Amino acid sequence: MGKGSTGDVMFGKLHEECGVFGVFDCDGNDVARMTYHGLYALQHRGQESAGIAVNDDGVILHHKDMGLVPEIFNDVVLNHLKGRIAIGHVRYSTTGASLRENAQPMVVKYKVGQLALAHNGNLVNASELRTSMEENGAIFQTTSDTEVIANLISRHRVGSDNIEETLEKVMDTIKGSYAIVIVTPKRLVGIRDPQGIRPLCIGKLGNSHILASESCALDAVGAELIRDVEPGEIVLIDCDGIKSIKTKRKEDSHLCIFEFVYFARPDSVIDGTSVLQARIAAGKRLAIEHPVEADIVIGAPDGGLNAALGYSRQSGIPYGQGLLKNRYVGRTFIQPEQGQRESGVRIKFNAMKSEVAGKRVVMVDDSIVRGTTTGRIVQMLKDAGAKEVHMRVSSPPYKFPCYFGIDISSSDQLVASKNTIDEICKKIGADSLGYLSLEGLLGIAPDSSCGFCTACFNSAYPMEVPVEGNKFSCGGGK
Ligand code: SF4
Numbered sequence: 001m002g003k004g005s006t007g008d009v010m011f012g013k014l015h016e017e018c019g020v021f022g023v024f025d026c027d028g029n030d031v032a033r034m035t036y037h038g039l040y041a042l043q044h045r046g047q048e049s050a051g052i053a054v055n056d057d058g059v060i061l062h063h064k065d066m067g068l069v070p071e072i073f074n075d076v077v078l079n080h081l082k083g084r085i086a087i088g089h090v091r092y093s094t095t096g097a098s099l100r101e102n103a104q105p106m107v108v109k110y111k112v113g114q115l116a117l118a119h120n121g122n123l124v125n126a127s128e129l130r131t132s133m134e135e136n137g138a139i140f141q142t143t144s145d146t147e148v149i150a151n152l153i154s155r156h157r158v159g160s161d162n163i164e165e166t167l168e169k170v171m172d173t174i175k176g177s178y179a180i181v182i183v184t185p186k187r188l189v190g191i192r193d194p195q196g197i198r199p200l201c202i203g204k205l206g207n208s209h210i211l212a213s214e215s216c217a218l219d220a221v222g223a224e225l226i227r228d229v230e231p232g233e234i235v236l237i238d239c240d241g242i243k244s245i246k247t248k249r250k251e252d253s254h255l256c257i258f259e260f261v262y263f264a265r266p267d268s269v270i271d272g273t274s275v276l277q278a279r280i281a282a283g284k285r286l287a288i289e290h291p292v293e294a295d296i297v298i299g300a301p302d303g304g305l306n307a308a309l310g311y312s313r314q315s316g317i318p319y320g321q322g323l324l325k326n327r328y329v330g331r332t333f334i335q336p337e338q339g340q341r342e343s344g345v346r347i348k349f350n351a352m353k354s355e356v357a358g359k360r361v362v363m364v365d366d367s368i369v370r371g372t373t374t375g376r377i378v379q380m381l382k383d384a385g386a387k388e389v390h391m392r393v394s395s396p397p398y399k400f401p402c403y404f405g406i407d408i409s410s411s412d413q414l415v416a417s418k419n420t421i422d423e424i425c426k427k428i429g430a431d432s433l434g435y436l437s438l439e440g441l442l443g444i445a446p447d448s449s450c451g452f453c454t455a456c457f458n459s460a461y462p463m464e465v466p467v468e469g470n471k472f473s474c475g476g477g478k
Pocket of ligand 1: 197255256257258259401402403404405406453454455456457
């Protein structure tokens with residue numbers, strides 16, 4: 001489902017994420033370029049817009065636009081963004097909220113200066129908070145829940161000169177998932193929601209500290225991963241180091257387990273667990289739970305590749321490349337029409353006839369969302385001569401909407417919410433279909449320092465959620 005799986009997410013619009021990055025420089029580094037490189041590494045978390053904000057001696061300079069990181073920034077822009085503290089953001093959102101004004105970081109003026117803020121996650125009470133603030137005279141420039149957070153910070157700041165106290169009050173008010181980076185006049189701040197639903201880690205490069213959604217962004221700038229920001233923790237960073245405020249107990253944490261299934265890059269380490277190893281473990285477990293006689297195991301690029309490797313290792317069935325992904329096709333999932341999505345599938349993927357013809361194929365993917373794209377790929381493999389196609393999914397049936405980061409407004413859009421596994425198998429035209437069990441999934445990250453959210457499989461939401469269809473999206477609008 002994530003970084004280029006077969007497309008039930010990419011073309012079926014289930015994908016919804018953002019990435020954040022921040023740096024406080026104490027060594028004379030070019031913070032804008034570091035942030036640019038960090039955002040490049042986080043591009044898989046959002047391709048709709050990107051931005052960088054830099055604190056130049058108390059004045060915040062920023063640049064943001066629609067598009068990919070390399071399309072938005074060039075030498076001239078980066079040379080202009082000088083300073084010691086920087087944050088950056090990459091964003092994906094629903095089509096309706098695809099507006100430049102919703103791009104981040106968001107820069108606001110308040111009592112003691114300016115701050116810039118970038119957010120990954122969804123607030124489940126943003127609508128309620130916004131209405132109440134509007135009734136009290138607030139005017140919003142965007143449809144973003146990030147502006148709700150910014151507004152709350154500036155309001156609480158009026159009565160307090162203490163940023164720590166302000167942020168704790170804001171955390172008491174907002175509900176949902178959030179990993180936030182903030183540039184204040186003097187510090188870089190990172191905040192992770194009390195349940196730790198979205199990841200945020202801390203790195204070190206020389207005397208400078210970095211915050212990032214994933215550790216792959218630390219690798220990209222040559223920084224070393226020190227640790228994750230803990231659920232409910234606020235970190236305040238300057239050249240004296242890191243000041244930590246632990247606002248909530250960690251035992252209640254619910255890291256999104258889909259970060260391991262597909263959101264995150266496989267070279268990242270989240271809360272002590274390698275994403276790659278978690279995916280391989282999911283594939284191994286899948287092979288134990290759903291064995292089948294076959295000649296080759298293939299992964300749906302890119303989301304199913306690591307789990308396919310695990311399936312192959314466990315089952316002893318050779319691993320091969322049965323599908324080619326055209327990496328130059330745009331992310332057609334933003335196209336709203338079904339017809340456009342379908343043509344996008346044919347352009348984006350092709351079956352490798354020489355690899356699959358005459359063979360019994362196991363195809364592994366990270367999820368099935370609507371089922372239409374999976375069905376087209378199964379057909380593509382059969383057209384290429386595959387004798388049998390056995391579909392294996394490295395997560396349980398996705399049945400319930402997510403309110404913390406994925407763009408599905410209704411369970412009606414999810415094929416598993418209204419069909420049995422046999423019915424789905426028939427719909428996609430596979431010879432057999434097997435999903436990883438929830439117990440199996442929970443076992444893929446045994447060393448994780450966090451508990452997990454699994455609500456999209458079992459509706460065990462870790463907090464009260466709004467009624468279906470009434471939610472704000474990742475830094476975006478309704
Ligand atoms: S509902 Fe699913 S996708 Fe959403 S945060 Fe929970 S595990 Fe992740």
